[in-house]
Amino acid sequence: xxxxxxxxxxxxxxxxxxxxxxxxxxxxxxxxxxxxxxxxxxxxxxxxxxxxxxxxxxxxxxxxxxxxxxxxxxxxxxxxxxxxxxxxxxxxxxxxxxxxxxxxxxxxxxxxxxxxxxxxxxxxxxxxxxxxxxxxxxxxxxxxxxxxxxxxxxxxxxxxxxxxxxxxxxxxxxxxxxxxxxxxxxxxxxxxxxxxxxxxxxxxxxxxxxxx
Amino acid sequence: xxxxxxxxxxxxxxxxxxxxxxxxxxxxxxxxxxxxxxxxxxxxxxxxxxxxxxxxxxxxxxxxxxxxxxxxxxxxxxxxxxxxxxxxxxxxxxxxxxxxxxxxxxxxxxxxxxxxxxxxxxxxxxxxxxxxxxxxxxxxxxxxxxxxxxxxxxxxxxxxxxxxxxxxxxxxxxxxxxxxxxxxxxxxxxxxxxxxxxxxxxxxxxxxxxxxxxxxxxxxxxxxxxxxxxxxxxxxxxxxxxxxxxxxxxxxxxxxxxxxxxxxxxxxxxxxxxxxxxxx
Numbered sequence: 001x002x003x004x005x006x007x008x009x010x011x012x013x014x015x016x017x018x019x020x021x022x023x024x025x026x027x028x029x030x031x032x033x034x035x036x037x038x039x040x041x042x043x044x045x046x047x048x049x050x051x052x053x054x055x056x057x058x059x060x061x062x063x064x065x066x067x068x069x070x071x072x073x074x075x076x077x078x079x080x081x082x083x084x085x086x087x088x089x090x091x092x093x094x095x096x097x098x099x100x101x102x103x104x105x106x107x108x109x110x111x112x113x114x115x116x117x118x119x120x121x122x123x124x125x126x127x128x129x130x131x132x133x134x135x136x137x138x139x140x141x142x143x144x145x146x147x148x149x150x151x152x153x154x155x156x157x158x159x160x161x162x163x164x165x166x167x168x169x170x171x172x173x174x175x176x177x178x179x180x181x182x183x184x185x186x187x188x189x190x191x192x193x194x195x196x197x198x199x200x201x202x203x204x205x206x207x208x209x210x211x212x
Numbered sequence: 213x214x215x216x217x218x219x220x221x222x223x224x225x226x227x228x229x230x231x232x233x234x235x236x237x238x239x240x241x242x243x244x245x246x247x248x249x250x251x252x253x254x255x256x257x258x259x260x261x262x263x264x265x266x267x268x269x270x271x272x273x274x275x276x277x278x279x280x281x282x283x284x285x286x287x288x289x290x291x292x293x294x295x296x297x298x299x300x301x302x303x304x305x306x307x308x309x310x311x312x313x314x315x316x317x318x319x320x321x322x323x324x325x326x327x328x329x330x331x332x333x334x335x336x337x338x339x340x341x342x343x344x345x346x347x348x349x350x351x352x353x354x355x356x357x358x359x360x361x362x363x364x365x366x367x368x369x370x371x372x373x374x375x376x377x378x379x380x381x382x383x384x385x386x387x388x389x390x391x392x393x394x395x396x397x398x399x400x401x402x403x404x405x406x407x408x409x410x411x412x413x414x415x416x417x418x419x420x421x422x423x424x425x426x427x428x429x430x431x432x433x434x435x436x437x438x439x440x441x442x443x444x445x446x447x448x449x450x451x452x453x454x455x456x457x458x459x460x461x462x463x464x465x466x467x468x469x470x471x472x473x474x475x476x477x478x479x480x481x482x483x484x485x486x487x488x489x490x491x492x
Contacts, residue, residue, distance in 0.1 A: 004285075066317075066320075069326075070317070070320045070324050072324075073323065073324025073325060073326070074320065074324055079325070080324055080325065083326075160314070161314055161317070162314070162317070163311060163312055163313050163314055165312070172405075173275055173312075175402070175404045175405060175408055176275045176276070176277070176281075176402070176404040177275075177434065178428070178433065178434020178435060180408055180411075180412070
């Protein structure tokens with residue numbers, strides 16, 4: 001029994017991991033673009049980006065998943081995205097907004113003097129960003145990013161609202177068969193995976209432990 | 213440029229999401245009225261043709277023995293509803309695809325064409341009838357109160373129920389019955405969770421379908437210490453389709469034929485629900 005349950009939960013956890021990895025793949029770069037938008041010197045663009053970030057961060061992810069999946073069909077009678085794709089799109093947009101604020105915090109925490117020094121040396125803005133700022137930013141955002149990664153792993157549980165069969169869904173389906181423990185057993189999978197992430201992040205922090 | 217485009221895109225999303233939230237708060241009837249008129253237009257009239265074009269009838273359901281469930285170690289849906297759905301698919305000349313849905317979202321799933329039918333021992337209530345177009349009833353059911361077996365003799369009448377902590381599936385027929393009796397309850401998202409509440413002692417009692425109670429509780433089941441006592445009502449099961457869909461007529465005609473041919477009875481006997489079938 002334990003083996004059967006473990007196999008079916010692993011299948012669900014596969015979906016969870018796929019959602020986790022694909023979200024990171026797209027949301028990490030997208031977040032950087034959004035952070036540039038929210039620091040832009042073009043006022044309308046800056047305000048628009050900040051409004052969007054406010055809405056995405058200020059409304060429940062659960063609601064956003066429902067809107068992205070059912071919205072097109074309910075409002076415009078359009079064909080729907082596949083369930084997993086709709087969940088993925090929501091997660092990418094949502095997490096990109098959170099990441100953008102972390103990037104912005106990181107970038108703006110670099111002392112102004114370094115930009116000025118770069119300019120004096122005749123470097124372009126692009127050169128200053130990639131050769132001076134970026135590595136320091138990465139170093140500074142590792143701890144908050146670790147937080148977000150771990151939250152992301154657990155947030156994937158929300159997609160079962162549109163019937164994406166992730167691990168909690170799989171665990172819950174056993175309740176109907178009279179087995180209650182598989183639902184709680186899912187915690188083991190989350191704990192192990194988040195444990196690995198924690199180790200990875202503390203290793204990264206150590207690796208980046210230079211120019212103190 | 214890219215940034216601007218992207219910002220525009222996100223802004224559009226945001227407007228969309230706001231509009232969607234607004235629409236959802238509207239009471240159902242207001243939403244349905246305008247939706248029904250365009251449903252009369254040719255595009256929506258051919259729901260049967262739409263399904264046949266697609267080649268698949270997508271049936272939204274939940275794991276609910278004896279209507280839809282999987283046998284140990286099998287990936288195939290079986291049960292009275294599942295088998296009848298496949299028969300209906302064969303009648304239409306299409307494949308049947310089963311999708312396990314979140315029961316709370318069944319109306320949205322239908323309206324957005326994520327599924328083509330809600331077919332899972334669905335009780336015909338005023339609410340379901342207002343949300344979708346339903347078939348003629350095909351099966352009888354009742355809502356029963358489930359309590360721990362050792363306390364069952366104290367709760368044999370409706371009057372004895374007040375003061376119990378109830379758990380019941382949100383928006384289900386059981387919840388409707390408790391509302392009528394003015395008994396407060398904790399809403400769960402499935403009947404199975406309501407049962408789990410009682411088994412765990414978190415609630416004193418729950419209200420579930422008689423068919424489900426027959427299959428899931430008592431000796432020889434996963435919940436040997438539970439039993440059912442009071443029957444709160446009697447009700448009927450039907451299949452839900454999109455508003456204005458011609459699948460309803462097609463289904464009723466199919467069912468009559470299958471009933472006359474004895475197919476319905478055969479399949480019902482296989483799953484032990486033959487007593488509950490509506491006589492045509």
